[in-house]
Amino acid sequence: MADKSLNKSELVAKIAASTGQSQTAVDAVLNGFFDTLAESVGSGTKVSIPGWLAVERTHRAARTGRNPQTGETIQIAAGNSVKVTAGSKLKAAAK
The missing domain is CATH 1.10.1220 (Arc Repressor Mutant)
Incomplete structure (x- = not known):
C-alpha cells in the first residue's frame, strides 16, 4: 500500500x-x-469512464454465517454492494 x-x-x-x-x-x-x-x-x-474506471451496483445473496465469538450460526440477509473496476489507463498509471 x-x-x-x-x-x-x-x-x-x-x-x-x-x-x-x-x-x-x-x-x-x-x-x-x-x-x-x-x-x-x-x-x-452502471457508470463507465472508458480507460479509467467503471462503477456498478452488485447484489449479494442471503447466506449463512457464523458468529466468531459464540460459534452460533446466523443468517446474513441479501443486500447490495458497489463494485469499482479500474480501467486500462488507471492500471497503467499504477505500474
Whole structure:
C-alpha cells in the first residue's frame, strides 16, 4: 500500500492549479460528479469512464454465517454492494 494519500481538498487544489479554474468551481464540479455517481449506482445504472474506471451496483445473496465469538450460526440477509473496476489507463498509471 502507498503511504501517501490525497484528500478531497488537496485533490480540488491540484485540479484547480492544473486547469486554471477556481477551487470553488472545481469543488462544485466534483460534488456534482459524486452526486450523479451515487444517484446512478443507487438506481442500478452502471457508470463507465472508458480507460479509467467503471462503477456498478452488485447484489449479494442471503447466506449463512457464523458468529466468531459464540460459534452460533446466523443468517446474513441479501443486500447490495458497489463494485469499482479500474480501467486500462488507471492500471497503467499504477505500474
